[in-house]
Amino acid sequence: MFSNTSNYVQGVDTAFIVILSIIIFFLIGLTTALVIFIIKYNEKKHPKAAHFHSNNTLEIIWTIIPLALVMAMFYFGWTGYTPMESKPPDNSLPIKVTARMWSWSFEYPNGRRTDTLYVPQGEPIALHLTSLDVIHAFYIPAFRIKKDMVPGKDREAWFIANSPGSYDLFCAEYCGLEHSSMLSTVEVLPKEKFEKWLADTSTGVAASVQSPVLAGKTVLQKYGCNACHSFDGSRLLGPSYKGLFGERVTVITNGAERDIVADEAYIRRSILNPNTDIVKGFQKGLMLSYEGQITDEEINQVIEYLKTLH
Ligand code: CUA
Secondary structure (H helix, E strand, O other), rough: OOOOEEEEHHHHHHHHHHHHHHHHHHHHHHHHHHHHHHHOOOOOOOOOOOOOOHHHHHHHHHHHHHHHHHHHHHHHHHHHHHHHOOOOOOOEEEHHHHHOOOOEEEEEOOOEEEEEEEEEEEOEEEEEEEEEEEEEEEEHHOOEEEEOOOOOOOOEEEEEEOOEEEEEEEEEEOOOHHHHHEEEEEEEEEEEHHHHHHHOOHHHHHHHHHHHHHHHHHHHHHOOOOOOOOOOOOOOOOOOOOOOOOOEEEEEEOOOEEEEEOOHHHHHHHHHHHEEEEEEOOOOOOOOOOOOOOHHHHHHHHHHHHOOOO
């Protein structure tokens, strides 16, 4: 508490402590009064019930004190909440956050894309939140930031991360079977280190020069494909990658069953038009197209990688 990891921590934690203190005060006060009254006004000691008329002073007191307490809770809640809903500062670094069943994608101004959120320390970050399918919620507990991501509605959030480190990032809205696999981290780097990281767009290229196979696996991980497709042959929501390439698969196309070979065209089609051919035994409509997100080069890397899993 009061760790000050983001610009919201103080406001949220103050409201929390104020409300919690009031609750604890009343819990103890009321319980004590209850016990005292049970003992003191026991029927055995007072067999005859007393009758009271109204007491204006008392009524005014028990109206004003709770009013003041409730207004105090409102005040601290409001001052903690308003910065979250205010416009991000003009010098904010814009990052596009895309949620889908069941992965995260973060896109930086220079086009770099990751499945882990990287941010510079001490700089305002403006998040543009979009969901491609159902309602997800962007949640970083350590930063006290949480925002629903509603399909068809672009939403904004912003924050400043104060200390370098790695923090959990969750989806906080039940969004289907693999909701629990929508977890990632936010990596806060010192400003210079972040600039260097951002400018270094070579990693993908360098990796593909060294090994297109390795690059393919990185691509699958980057887009969160492994949430639904396993590398080891085990059955998840979608077919496994293992032993897929070059094999005959039975698919349902427009309601009719047919046998095809899982070749390069099939892999490409499955990424860009995933609902055209549905592998028999799997459900239609669970995967959305990656068109406009994944590049041609990346698809080729994926194909090269899948060949090795044969
Ligand atoms: Cu996305 Cu839960």
